[in-house]
Amino acid sequence: MISTVLVANRGEIACRVFRTCRELGIRTVAVHSDADEHALHARVADATVRLPGATPQETYLRGELIVKAAVAAGADAVHPGYGFLSENADFARAVLDAGLVWIGPPPEAIEAMASKTRAKELMGIASLDRVAEADLPVLVKAAAGGGGRGMRVVRQLTDLEAELTAARAEATSAFGDGEVFVEPYVEGGRHVEVQILADTHGTVWALGTRDCSLQRRHQKVIEESPAPSLPDQLAEELGELAIRAARAVAYEGAGTVEFLISPDNKAHFLEMNTRLQVEHPVTEAVFGIDLVALQLRIAEGEPLETDPPTARGHAIEARLYAEDPSHEWTPQTGTLHRLAVPNGVRLDTGYTDGDEIGVHYDPMLAKVVAHAPTRAEALRKLAGALEQATIHGPITNRALLVNSLRHKEFTTAHMDTGFYDRHLPELTKPTPDPHAPLAAALADTHGRSRFGGGGWRNLPSQPQVKRYAMAGEEHEIHYHHTRAGLTAEGVRVIHADAALVVLEVDGVRRKFEVTRYGSDQVYVNTTTLTALPRFPDPTAQLAPGSLLAPMPGTVVRVAEGLAVGAAVKAGDPLLWLEAMKMEHKIMAPVTGQLTALNAVPGQQVQLAALLAVVQPT
Numbered sequence: 001m002i003s004t005v006l007v008a009n010r011g012e013i014a015c016r017v018f019r020t021c022r023e024l025g026i027r028t029v030a031v032h033s034d035a036d037e038h039a040l041h042a043r044v045a046d047a048t049v050r051l052p053g054a055t056p057q058e059t060y061l062r063g064e065l066i067v068k069a070a071v072a073a074g075a076d077a078v079h080p081g082y083g084f085l086s087e088n089a090d091f092a093r094a095v096l097d098a099g100l101v102w103i104g105p106p107p108e109a110i111e112a113m114a115s116k117t118r119a120k121e122l123m124g125i126a127s128l129d130r131v132a133e134a135d136l137p138v139l140v141k142a143a144a145g146g147g148g149r150g151m152r153v154v155r156q157l158t159d160l161e162a163e164l165t166a167a168r169a170e171a172t173s174a175f176g177d178g179e180v181f182v183e184p185y186v187e188g189g190r191h192v193e194v195q196i197l198a199d200t201h202g203t204v205w206a207l208g209t210r211d212c213s214l215q216r217r218h219q220k221v222i223e224e225s226p227a228p229s230l231p232d233q234l235a236e237e238l239g240e241l242a243i244r245a246a247r248a249v250a251y252e253g254a255g256t257v258e259f260l261i262s263p264d265n266k267a268h269f270l271e272m273n274t275r276l277q278v279e280h281p282v283t284e285a286v287f288g289i290d291l292v293a294l295q296l297r298i299a300e301g302e303p304l305e306t307d308p309p310t311a312r313g314h315a316i317e318a319r320l321y322a323e324d325p326s327h328e329w330t331p332q333t334g335t336l337h338r339l340a341v342p343n344g345v346r347l348d349t350g351y352t353d354g355d356e357i358g359v360h361y362d363p364m365l366a367k368v369v370a371h372a373p374t375r376a377e378a379l380r381k382l383a384g385a386l387e388q389a390t391i392h393g394p395i396t397n398r399a400l401l402v403n404s405l406r407h408k409e410f411t412t413a414h415m416d417t418g419f420y421d422r423h424l425p426e427l428t429k430p431t432p433d434p435h436a437p438l439a440a441a442l443a444d445t446h447g448r449s450r451f452g453g454g455g456w457r458n459l460p461s462q463p464q465v466k467r468y469a470m471a472g473e474e475h476e477i478h479y480h481h482t483r484a485g486l487t488a489e490g491v492r493v494i495h496a497d498a499a500l501v502v503l504e505v506d507g508v509r510r511k512f513e514v515t516r517y518g519s520d521q522v523y524v525n526t527t528t529l530t531a532l533p534r535f536p537d538p539t540a541q542l543a544p545g546s547l548l549a550p551m552p553g554t555v556v557r558v559a560e561g562l563a564v565g566a567a568v569k570a571g572d573p574l575l576w577l578e579a580m581k582m583e584h585k586i587m588a589p590v591t592g593q594l595t596a597l598n599a600v601p602g603q604q605v606q607l608a609a610l611l612a613v614v615q616p617t
Helices: 011-024 040-044 063-073 089-097 107-113 116-123 158-175 232-248 281-288 292-299 375-386 398-405 419-427 437-448
Strands: 004-007 027-032 047-050 077-078 138-142 153-154 180-184 190-198 202-218 220-227 252-261 268-274 314-321 334-336 339-340 346-349 356-357 365-372 390-393 465-471 472-484 485-487 492-496 499-507 508-517 519-522 526-534 547-550 555-559 571-577 582-587 590-599 611-615
Touching: 004 063, 004 268, 011 027, 011 040, 011 292, 011 346, 011 365, 027 040, 027 063, 047 063, 063 077, 063 089, 077 292, 116 582, 153 158, 158 571, 158 582, 190 232, 202 232, 202 281, 202 419, 220 281, 220 398, 232 252, 232 268, 252 292, 281 292, 281 314, 281 346, 281 365, 314 375, 314 398, 334 590, 356 571, 365 375, 375 398, 398 419, 437 465, 437 472, 437 485, 437 492, 437 499, 437 508, 437 519, 437 526, 465 492, 485 492, 571 611
Parallel strands: 004 027, 004 077, 027 047
Antiparallel strands: 138 153, 138 180, 190 202, 190 252, 202 220, 220 314, 252 268, 314 365, 334 356, 339 390, 346 365, 465 472, 465 526, 472 485, 492 499, 499 508, 508 519, 519 526, 547 611, 555 571, 571 582, 590 611
């Protein structure tokens, strides 16, 4: 019997495995980088072990140190989570050679399927050296991992070499393996996968289908089970193919077989992920199971039931990211002051209130999962929960998720992997509450008046004025103190204190919950505002064409031949930053002449650092 499990991972998946272990009475061990010393997964484990590393990104790739940590901590089993070393056969062997239980498939099965290149060879897919103009478009992918890292769509052969270089760099950073391969890119396809579970006694379950078509940068954003609008015969065929793939490599444990379904409902094999998937909670919800508990049971040699459980209802998962979808999906950093969702939905996260969102790892904050008898009910439940969630901290994709879940193309199950390519502008169009700045001003005034500031005056006076930034625009708020209380044009102030403002507009009363952090960050319901000084600083202006770092990160390369004096066009890539395990292209903001270049490869830059200046022409 397993008594102590070390999770060779971090963040949300480590916390999720620990949760099941606690329920089963199994002790837990966490490993952490220096950057993760105070991370939630390190705080909730029974024991922790620090892993040294040249960079935080590579720490969790140090397999030999993780095995030593497991032995030193008295663990008798290792769970790899997903990403990092979860599909590394050498790591699995090292765990087994140390006399520990490996909670995953045999190393031989990992070797047969976890490397996408070897899996593609088994399936007869074209290799890189045979790509020609007729094959376009193609998809460049990392061989050793998933999660969208090291993935690029190539539509012109002249772009292939540059995209291969970028993909190899990302793959090396994320998985310690820079091998990449090329496969056909199916336009208008749906990403559908099958969850499998196999024991050591020959039983293999196919646990329905999942649709993961809504993706950004080839990384899934919204997933659901079962895949909607999929012909029953095709769903059955996918299940049979998944079971056949598992049996072909003597698979054990949890895994996923992924397919791309073309518009004419033809299935194209993508890969087999020999690990637990990020989206596994939707399958758990539909089948009423705990996949991690079943992984542990299989690792202990226990058999599965002959037949899998029966599916019930529909489940949808949304990944909440600290990123700005309206600006090239730029990752965001800072303090996560508060994260809470309404009751009735599942929240899987690796963060808690007050944690810092750094630059070293994936920007996913949490996964929110809704289960209901029908798809329509699950959609409404999840969209409502996200809309009502309290998220105080960096910019997130919350609005994008809510709008996606309510978009007609998605509600009618006519989506495909190009959904965001078509609809991103409309899904990210700001819709701030026009009364939020007034509510913020009234709450702030009340809070300050308790300590001697503000208050009504006996003589007529000029209105009180406050300024806020909201959704990229500045708002100047005017209001008065009177004997009757606070007043503002166009509304009736029913109540105002530091935390709650009630306004009546055209006979309708609305409540505004107000929360302030520090001197300038204000949250009014789900709207984020920044308090501005009454009088703007005239010296705080940047030169036109200034290019600032959108996040802290490392300059990995500069465009070939780029130098001060060069002519550039708006949108030209000037340099690349690496942050949160991905490369981010920094482009010229305007057409003109490069008059300053303050970035060199290997340089660490902070948020809003001046990288370059392009003098407009």
